[in-house]
Amino acid sequence: MRLLPVSRSSLQLLLRLSSSPSSRFTLVHSLPNLARHAFYCRRNLAMLERVEKRVFSTAAEQQEELGLEEEMKEVTGVDEAATERDNDSDLESGLASEGDSDESANAKKQKATEDEDGEGGKGDDIDVMPPSTVPFTMTIADVLSNPIYLYSLDPKKHACVVCPGPKKLFKTQERINVHLQSSGHNRRLRRFVEAAGQPGVDQNVDPRAIVTRAYVAPPPSLKHQKIAAIRAANKEKKLRQLQEKKKYRAEKQQRLILEAAERGEEIKPKAQKKKKKKKQK
Known part of the structure; x- marks a missing residue:
């Protein structure tokens, strides 16, 4: 308004x-x-x-x-239906060309794989090694004398046989010395010596196989050891208390029976309670 x-x-x-x-x-x-x-x-x-x-x-x-x-x-005389038909035909031709190109690419891939398979069948007996690795030729005696070896063609990259791992690469002599003096390396070396000294072990076998066989989970930490000791002590204490209670009850019952006999009375021993069995599901 x-x-x-x-x-x-x-x-x-x-x-x-x-x-x-x-x-x-x-x-x-x-x-x-x-x-x-x-x-x-x-x-x-x-x-x-x-x-x-x-x-x-x-x-x-x-x-x-x-x-x-x-x-x-109206001036040009163009029909909408004709334009739509032209657009549909263009789309169909484009899809057909894409399908032909995909088929040709798949055929090329199949030929390439067949060629690779043929070459692989010819050279199956040859062990092809990556260019960055070095052939491992150490024995158990070599590992016991010096477990450090050259990991790759780069002279700065060394590794330890006893302590395998992709992240344990040493580039300097100082790092190597620190690793050899570490407690973890000494612990693994002791396990390796024990596994290699067992009867029936071939001394010419690859030492890396013995390392994988001798690896044992590290011992529990001091904290877990203390917790386990406390739990064991508590368990023993509970068992001791139960035994003392049973002994005290038996002595008390015997004393009551003797006192009643002196007075000329009879006391029936208490019936033991039956433990209920748990129903198995």
């Missing part, structure tokens, strides 16, 4: 028409609100007029474009 601006003459007329002073008072106090409402209505109407202009302008432009397109089609 659009509110028109209120003039001074109309306000004077309203004041004359209002007979009672109370109605005049309410009318005078409502004038600021009426003026504010009229201001906001004017601003909203201006905004709506701008939006309507934009909407009508865009609609007119779209109608003009559609009219131009229809005129161009």
Whole structure:
């Protein structure tokens, strides 16, 4: 609903028409609100007029474009169904060409794999080693004298036979010395010596096989050892307390029987409670 601006003459007329002073008072106090409402209505109407202009302008432009397109089609004589058929045929031809290219690529891959299989069948007897590795030729005696060996063609990369692992590579002599003096290396070396000294072990076998066979999980830490000792002590203490309780009850029962015999009374021993068997599920 659009509110028109209120003039001074109309306000004077309203004041004359209002007979009672109370109605005049309410009318005078409502004038600021009426003026504010009229201001906001004017601003909203201006905004709506701008939006309507934009909407009508865009609609007119779209109608003009559609009219131009229809005129161009009529002039050139192009049919929409024909254009759709052309697009479908283009898509089908593109898909067919892609399928042909995929088939040719698969055929090439099959030929390459067949060639590789033929070459592999010819050279199955030859052990092809990576160019960065060095053939391992150490024996058990060599490991006992010096377990460090050259890991790759790079002269700076060394490894330990007794302590295998991809991250345990040493590039300097200082690191090698530190490793040989470590407790972990000495512990694994002792296990290796014990495994290699067992009867029936071939001394010409690959020492790495003995390392994998001799590897045992490390012993538990001191903390776990202390916890296990405390649990064992608590268990023994509980067993000892149960035995003492049984002994005390038996002595008490015997004493009561003797006292009753002195008084000429008879006391029947208490029947032992039967333990309930747990039902097996």
